[in-house]
Amino acid sequence: MEIKNNWTREEITEIYNTPVMDLMYRAATVHRAHHDPQEVQVCTLLSVKTGGCPEDCAYCPQAARYHTDVKVHKLLPVKEVIESAQMAKASGSTRFCMGAAWREVRDNRDFDQVLEMVKGVNAMGMEVCCTLGMLTEEQANKLKDAGLYAYNHNLDTSEEHYEEIITTRTYDDRLNTLENVRKAKISVCSGGIIGLGEAHADRIGMLLTLANLPEHPESVPVNALVPVEGTPLEDQERVSVWEMVRMIATARIIMPKAMVRLSAGRVRMSVEEQALCFMAGANSIFAGDKLLTTPNPEVNADQEMFQTLNLKPRKAFKDASKPAVVFEQIPQH
Template sequence: MKQAPTPGTIQAIHDQPFPDLVRRAMECHHQHWNPREIQFCVLDALRTGNCSEDCAYCAQSAHHTTELKPNPLKEEASVLAGALQAKAAGATRYCMATSGRALREGPDFEHVLGIVRAVSDLGMEPCVSLGLINSAQARRLKAAGCAIYNHNLDSSRLVYERIVSTHTFDERLATIRAVRDAGLQVCCGGILGLGESVNDRIHFLHELASLDPVPDAIPINILVPIPGTPLEGMPPVPPLEVIRVIATTRILFPTSRIRLAAGRSSLGPEAQALAFLCGANSIFTGEKLLTTPGSEVDSDQALLRNLGMHSEGRVG
């Protein structure tokens, strides 16, 4: 078992002069990845709303009064149509999420297993996020062709306990262990802008670095304040603070995918380009990410062309 870096070591990386931080992150990125290539992922909401959990940032919680209209589980044909469209647009990973604490055993879980098989048959990497799952469920997902499971820690343990009361940080860690034990890749990241301090961000990265092994993919979300949620009035995160976290993450996790996820459009094209230089090499593309705005595929392809970059599997 590799010894995780201490919070003090992570803080020293994060706080170094910006030119040094960027240079070090770029060197690390060039060593392990093609710096001109970005993985395109598409996120599909299989079921939305009526969630029993009280996550303070989420429009889908039944504890909050938002404009979101709940929807039941999608039909397989509808999901496959979206997956085919995503594949044609250059996406290699199709991510599917359901609202709720956990996906109920029985017909609902079997339905999702069927969708996973169908998406896998298209030659795409199926990724799912179904809330808390156990080892047996994780093994069934693996057998169905699921490649990766997303389950974010969101932030440091102390921040998490302030924004969620209906489940615990340790329950999240237990799901991650079950996923890893089943042989699935782990996608695990967090959200910036929850009211956390820099110290909280350091401890969040320490939690990720303490996972054994570390996550295969690390999504970095930027809070999109949603009216009706407890965090609707949170101020925006300064872009350079986001870049510092991305660069630090690349240095700490040289072989992990780093994905710009929700809130990416708040960075603007210049800050996104800087994020790519500092090690972000995956994005969610598409006009909607579950309940928040995304970015059109054509706009993302145009941005990459302007940078002399391309999406994975495409050249030029």
């Protein structure tokens, strides 16, 4: 099956609305053509700077304007972050993602420290990912030079539904950041959240935008909203596993080579429900007990699930012709 970047809304709608068993079968077939179905990438996400964000994302407990239980903490020391990465690597993660609750990256001491974190984690032989908000091209290049492997910047939802969820930045701001990341030759990680009160047409619209980028994102996280008390979306109903399966399967069919990441919301899923998602083409998870500020299954539970389903963790840098930079040249911090 050829990789295409000129999908029509009608084509994606037709795939999305396929009877669910047929959809899963088709997605599983595409998945096997491009990936090892037994292999799942294990990633760990650490919040290196939590809370106090000036944005108004309706789902996010880190927005300063909402009254949630999130405790604000400033940027973690580099040494502490490196220690967390070492623990993640020891428990089987091959990608380490660092998140900071910033609207955008600013050229200051904090950013310099993040660059040190990137260098340190890269020196351990892990794929390093960051999610720091909006980025300029110059900042993306600095991250690349420090050894950044991937950058996460989710679209969240469709362009049409976006203003219902966020008013403090535009959809184009998001797309510009993805473009800057791509220009710096950093792997793109971009997906969205379902369960924000959007229509099925919005889910299809978000997938359409991702699949028609000049290059598909290497990683597409599919998140189910975890409603948090104190946020505008605190009363949203839980998304069903079949809605997750539909999103994952459609993403897999239209972006065959991407890693499709089963992300937030996994803590509420049984092993059986997660197995359906893997069957539908998900081949990446976040491990550890927390996803930024929302709960996530514990590492031991994941290890048991991997044994039950005969899954194996994917090695780091599997698709890269060579790692971002040569590890030995970077001093350990």
